[in-house]
Amino acid sequence: MTALLLISADDLLLDELLRLAAAAGATPEVVRDLSTGLRAWSRAPAVVVGADLLTEMARLGPPRRPGVHVAGWGAAGEEVFRAALALGAEHVVELPDGASWLTALLTDVGDDAGRGMTVGVVGGSGGAGATTFACALGQSAARSGATLVVDADPLGPGIDRVLGLEEQQGVRWADLAHTSGRLGARALREALPRQGRLGVLTWAPSDHRRLDPAVVREVLSAAARGHQTVIIDLPRNESAAELVPRCDQLIVVVNPTVTGISSAVRLVEGLADGVRAGVVVRGPGADPETVARAIGLPVIAEMSHQRGLAEAIDLGLGPLRSRRGPLAKAASAALGRCVLQAVA
Secondary structure (H helix, E strand, C coil): CCCCEEECCCHHHHHHHHHHHHHHCCCCEEECCHHHHHHHCCCCCCEEEEHHHHHHHHHHCCCCCCCEEEEEECCCCHHHHHHHHHHCCCEEEEECCCHHHHHHHHHHCCCCCCCCEEEEEEECCCCCCHHHHHHHHHHHHCCCCCEEEEECCCCCCCHHHHCCCCCCCCCCHHHHCCCCCCCCHHHHHHHCCEECCEEEECCCCCCCCCCCHHHHHHHHHHHHHHCCEEEEECCCCCCHHHHHHHCCEEEEEECCCHHHHHHHHHHHHCCCCCCCEEEEEECCCCCHHHHHHHHCCCEEEEECCCCCHHHHHHCCCCCCCCCCCHHHHHHHHHHHHHHHHHHC
């Protein structure tokens, strides 16, 4: 079953829920009795239970599952919240005030992208090439599914320029700065500058504002729901502390020189406990085993310098001009390790 499940016997409520579902592009299955609702309960991608049948449904005790929501007219009373808690509902939506929030939620129902893997990329030192590697990861991941590269560093070169997408129309961080409420995954994906399966979220020229952490959290949540892979180009400053815990995997790009390794050691020491991280060694210098021992993280990929890299970027081709180059091979290897870590 791939349809949203609506359980209610309230005609007025069902009319409103069907209207909101139509606006969201969702085609629901309507169930007016509890026995049919129980049979379909576990198979639906999401369930909206009307407040009129909520207490009875809670008494039946269906199995706990994610994606259960309650909707009703006006302010919900204490009894509604108690029954919603007993049912394991994630939200209680009070209509009509919560109509826009519910529409955004329904927009995501049936979106086949699901929750994607989020990978953060940070330079172990300045000039390590983290932005270039993040863009290479994005190009590599886009070959297999919807991918978003997020520019979290307003002082960087701009990932849209590195990927040759600066002329593509779409929203930038400034357009999302005042986002409130739930942001729909499909709405975000379709609004971003993109080419094929690869999208970018970056900064408008001269836009160096500090983003509201609540906005960043909501945007990254919607991005993960709407893309198979999300790559975040992280800054080397304190604002990364808000972003790193949202990554399923962190990649530290290291120049294997004395200064590059020393800087990476200091960066890694500042990471929160429990962060899954690995190192990509870029360029000549110390051997990978030495780098791993010094930093205390496994080396997940290594690469030599790639000839013609600057030219490929200047031509608007992005860093991966060829699948056989050292950058492409390193990006593919790193993505493979990240996927294995994510399912472990």
